[in-house]
Every structure is written in C-alpha cells, then in structure tokens.
Amino acid sequence: MIVRYVCSNGKEYSLIGDRMRATSGNFHKYEWKQNSTEIQFGDSVYGFTKESVKYSITLTMRGKLESRKAMIDELTDAFEYDIVNATPGRIYYGEYYIDCYISGLSSEISGTWNNWTDCKVDIYCPYPFWSMEQSKSFYPDSAHKGEEYEFLDYPFDYVYDYSRPAAGSQHWIIDHYRNSNFKMTIYGPCANPRITINSHVYQVYDTLEPEEYMIIESRDKTVTKHLSNGTVRNIFAKREKKSSVFEKIPPGELLVSWSGDFGFDVTVYKERSVPKWS
Numbered sequence: 001m002i003v004r005y006v007c008s009n010g011k012e013y014s015l016i017g018d019r020m021r022a023t024s025g026n027f028h029k030y031e032w033k034q035n036s037t038e039i040q041f042g043d044s045v046y047g048f049t050k051e052s053v054k055y056s057i058t059l060t061m062r063g064k065l066e067s068r069k070a071m072i073d074e075l076t077d078a079f080e081y082d083i084v085n086a087t088p089g090r091i092y093y094g095e096y097y098i099d100c101y102i103s104g105l106s107s108e109i110s111g112t113w114n115n116w117t118d119c120k121v122d123i124y125c126p127y128p129f130w131s132m133e134q135s136k137s138f139y140p141d142s143a144h145k146g147e148e149y150e151f152l153d154y155p156f157d158y159v160y161d162y163s164r165p166a167a168g169s170q171h172w173i174i175d176h177y178r179n180s181n182f183k184m185t186i187y188g189p190c191a192n193p194r195i196t197i198n199s200h201v202y203q204v205y206d207t208l209e210p211e212e213y214m215i216i217e218s219r220d221k222t223v224t225k226h227l228s229n230g231t232v233r234n235i236f237a238k239r240e241k242k243s244s245v246f247e248k249i250p251p252g253e254l255l256v257s258w259s260g261d262f263g264f265d266v267t268v269y270k271e272r273s274v275p276k277w278s
Contacts, residue, residue, distance in 0.1 A: 001094050001278075005102075007078040008087040015059065015091075020071060023118075025057025027093055030128070030273035050273070053098075053128040059119040065109075068117045072107055075119070079105065091123065096130040096275035127219070129271040136172055141260035168260030171253060176270045179248035183267045184216040190262035197256055200247050203240040208262075218246040219269070 003015040003022060015022045032050055036043035059075075061068045079102035082089045088099040104122035174180065186193045188208025195202045204214060204223060211228040214235065223245065225233040239245045249268055258264070 002092065003094075004092045005078075006090045006092065006097075008082045008085060008089050009078070011078055013075065013078070015057075019063050019067075020059055020061045022057050023060040025055060027055060027091075027130075028274045028277070032273075050128045053125040054103075055123040055125070057121050057123065059121055061117045061119065062115065065114060068109075072105075072117070072119060076105060088126070093130070093275040094278070095132045096272070097132075098125050098130045098275075099127055100125045129273065130275045131269040131271050132276075133267050134174060134270060135265060135267040137265050138170060138256060138258070138263060140263045141168060143263065168258040170256050172256055173253050174249065174251045174268055174270075176251040176268075178271070179250050180268045180270055181218045182216075182249050182269060183218075184245075184264060185266075186214050186216075186264040187262060188212040193258070193262055193264070195256065195258045195264065197249060197254055201240065201243040202245045202247070203243070204235065204238050204245065205240070206235050206238045216245050218248060221246050 001016070005013045005015060007013075014020070030050075030053070032048040034043070034045050035047040035049060036045045038044075061071055078089070082101050083103075088101055090097045091100050101124045102121055103124040104120075106120045108118045108120075109116075184195070184202065186195075186204075186208065189210050189212075191207045192203065192205050193208070193214075202216065204216070206214065206225060208214060208225070209228070212226060214223065214225045216223050216239075221236075223234070223236045223239050225235045227233070249266070256266075
C-alpha cells in the first residue's frame, strides 16, 4: 500500500519509505453525528452530519542525525507552506486521498543510541471524506475518438444494423454506493452548453471560443470561465437555476446526452468516510 503526503506546492513525501515511515496512527476511523429529536422511547432520527476530521500519526525517521534534522526542516517548510497559503495538501492512502493541513508537529530524538527520531504529526481535514476519482472524456462528434467510435465491421450480413451511436449520446457506469460530487470541464467552441445525465440537465448560458473552457465544481459550488489568455471569470450567475448544475451524479449506469457539437470531461469523486484497505 502506498501512503504519501503531497504538499500544495507539488512536492511529495513517502510515508512508508526506508528512511521515514508512519509507525503509528489510524486513518480507518470515522464518526457520523445524528440529527434527532427525543421521543418517548429513544430518538427519532431525521439525518446525519459529519464534522471535520483530525488524525494523529507518528513518523519515525532513521539515518544520520544531520539528515534527520534536514528532513524535519524540509517537512516543516512543506507543512507550513500549506498553512500560510491556506491551500491544503493531501494524504494519499492507495488510490484514495483526503485534503488536509498539518496543524502540529513535535519531535523526539532517541536517547541511548540516537539513531532514530519520532515526529508526532497532527492532521486536520476540513472536508471529512476520502476520495477516489473516476474520469471520462466525452468528445465532440467530429473528433471520432475513444472506444465509443470503434465500430463493428463484420464480414457477414446480419439482420441487425451495427452503426455509429447517436451523436452526443454515451453510456457510463459509476461503480459506487452513493451520489457523487464532480468536476465538469466543458471545452469551446460552443454556446450555452447543455448536458443531460440520465434525466438531469446541466447547463450554463455563456459562449466559449476556441481554446476557452468552463469548469463546474459541485463541491465548491463554483462555475468559472477560463479564457485563452489565462483570465478566470466567475460565471456563477449564468448557470441554469431551475435545474441545478451542482446536482450530484448518481451511481450505476448513466446515459449522458448532449448536442455532440462540443467536448467535455467529467471527474467523479467517489467519497468514503475511510479509504479502502485494498
């Protein structure tokens, strides 16, 4: 199992390496708090909420004292880079990750032989879910890319007509147990792009020129337009309001429909309270 910390500046640190290893701590714990009212016998539950999560782990470092000191200094710089920029880093456990800040660190050097250093690390996770991403690209009909455009070419005459699927219509399977947050990136050129997933409509009333794109983030409830010169505009007000563009994507088999005149990517965040063991 790969366990690593990635600073918001992109630097990565393995937490199960030879010179630094997480020797204690537990990412596999969680708690939901019930929303309930007392009744004559027990409670009547009408929902659950989840607060931010805090973990504590111990990183054991080995090697020469000077190299251990240098590693602690480097880690401190990385941890505080996230803090001062208010931009979270990430802890990865296998394919799952959680956004986090390292809110505390304390070090202890071994007494007798001075050949290891223990660092207790406090981890604060404002959004209390671990995520694994599942992504799919939907190409404009003119591109003829991806497996959706590989057509059956049999040398025999069948009664069925094996032909190209309808423009702007594809199936996608999300293997999960709950509705999922997502990131949707729509590429220009297009005007007022409209995407239907099963029966739900996602639409933004704006025009994208070539090399422009817009991003819908359901977690942050944001809609942004990215111009070719690097400018980013908030186009939250241009979203369709009768059918929420932030509606979570359901699990199972999906029918994704659009005009076929433009392309887009969808990344689904499959969230769990704890990362999978395998």
